[in-house]
Amino acid sequence: MNNKQLIVILGGGESGVGAALLAKKMGFKIFVSDSGCISHNNKTILLKNKISFEENKHTESIILNKSNKIIKSPGLSTNDRIIKKINHYGIPMMSEVEFGKNYNQDSYIISITGTNGKTTTSMMIYKILKQEGMQVGIAGNIGKSFAKEVLKKKKIYVLELSSFQLDDCSKFRSNIAVLLNITRDHLNIYSNIKNYIFSKFRIATLQKSKDIFIYNYDDPIIREEMKNFSIKSHCIPFSIQKELSLGAYIKNNSIFIRNPNYKESHILELRNIPLIGDHIIYNILASILASSFLNVTNQSITSTILGMKPIEHRMEPIMKINGVSFINDSKATNVSSVFYALKSLSYPIIWIAGGKDKGNDYLELLTLVKKKVKFVILLGKENSNFKTYFKNIIDIILETQNVRKAVRIAYFLSVSGDHIILSPACSSIDLFKNYIDRGRKFKKEVKKLFCYDENNKFFFSKTYKRR
Missing domain, CATH: 3.40.1190.10 (Mur-like, catalytic domain)
Incomplete structure (x- = not known):
């Protein structure tokens, strides 16, 4: 492929912008196309490097008729309309890696x-x-x-x-x-x-x-x-x-x-x-x-x-107050991850779960949940699959679409010795940008429960009083 030919990069996220910068370095003509919004930071990078791009659409006359190679974001499914058309046209397509x-x-x-x-x-x-x-x-x-x-x-x-x-x-x-x-x-x-x-x-x-x-x-x-x-x-x-x-x-x-x-x-x-x-x-x-x-x-x-320390969003301790531990495991987006998380904690657990279900089979969690979890709080838009599995083994299953409410309900229900863990078993894209966004908002709300006084000691925020 010579550098006069056009590379179209589908996706204006981290991988797409990275591919665009590399293609620019190699001297290729580049066009970045994203069906959604491109972040302000990534648009700034593209503009600074004089890389053509579009957002909120895919212009098929360019992608299908002018491109010599497609570099595809991993976030685009093979079932996407534009990917099916690219395959139909026989345009070479490769991953960013x-x-x-x-x-x-x-x-x-x-x-x-x-x-x-x-x-x-x-x-x-x-x-x-x-x-x-x-x-x-x-x-x-x-x-x-x-x-x-x-x-x-x-x-x-x-x-x-x-x-x-x-x-x-x-x-x-x-x-x-x-x-x-x-x-x-x-x-x-x-x-x-x-x-x-x-x-x-x-x-x-x-x-x-x-x-x-x-x-x-x-x-x-x-x-x-x-x-x-x-x-x-x-x-x-x-x-x-x-x-x-x-x-x-x-x-x-x-x-x-x-x-x-x-x-x-x-x-x-x-x-x-x-x-x-x-x-x-x-x-x-x-x-x-x-x-x-x-x-x-x-x-x-x-x-x-x-010298290992927990990675952010993977069994990450946030704080322990009045004997109650808060743990951020937002990266646990599947059943197996949650299994290991719950297995590593002792009873009792207040489990914050839910999100966009990925066709999960929760069967392997049933025995562990029955043994260790006393309350479940579902943080997601659609929780019917989850409730079907656990309604007969957990007496209290509450639902919310608000991370602040999830944190405050969990703490209201807790007593000393409890573990409150966000370990969703689902993806985050129903309510959040990604698992990182979900985890950071969870941590922020946990920390909002408490303030420091002049002696650097915790006291409860004026906006929230525990039972």
Whole structure:
């Protein structure tokens, strides 16, 4: 493709603007098209770089008749009218991450996917490599455009990849690929779980024989589906349930790894890890394995893990007042994430849930909810599916479309020893911009419950009095 040809970028968000900046750097003609509003910040960037764009529409005469290549935002579904027309016209289309990789073929790529734990694992690997002094960048579904980040030309990139990003990749190759888990998710988008599984395994099937594929041995779906895909790379498992002949595992309450030469190495004891929960241990095992293939020292691994703090919106403690703990787990947008969240907390729990249902099956939560949750507050527009599952095991299920009311109702119902957790199991787009917006508004309302006096002590806000 020569630089006189037109690249159309669908979507004016983080990935779209990043792709536009990279295309501009490469000397291409660019047109950004978004069916919705483009943020003020992104419009400013486009204008500053003299990049043509439109919002609140897709001009088909340009997109279908003048473009030579389409770069698609992962937020656009294959069922969108404009995507169907592009496919009908046979216009080449690629993802923003694949476009970024084409520009920088020399960088070493570590990609992470899975239904849960992608962000935590990506950040952990990134911090370990940075601690080691490596020239490393991080991007992808974590909130940074890979296309924009490759302009910095780092030697290594850690990428968090969603199934939607992988769907649009046909050649994207990861030197190290990590598949953390697969549970039912996004089934409102994918017609069945087989299609979702296919998307996740694409991270491995696009690899070559010299690459590394790290996978969760304990995940029954992954272990079964490994038989159904042609994977050329070296497959390295991790497990918390079984001592493995190869990979990372738990033994004597410690983490070990065993390399291809069967040499066993002790990494650290579980009791020293500052965060709790099986899901955290899985993320740590995957991170250690990925780092070990880059010959990272044990000191860099252990110092990073022992210094871990909760990631914003993932089991993030907000405050504890009068014995009541507030926890922001807004990033828990599927049932499996909520399962691990509730499992890690002791009874009693006041659970704030709900949002845009993604075809959820809440069956795996029933026993845990019955055992640990005393009240549910639903924060969403349509909660019928949720209520159907839990109406016979939870006596009090309240509904609101206002985050302030959700927080204040929860605190009104609480007593000392309770955990109030926002862990929605649903997407946020019915009431919020995204899970980040939902989490930050939740935290803001929690903090509004209280004020400080001149002695720096908490007292209740004048606008709210607890029972």
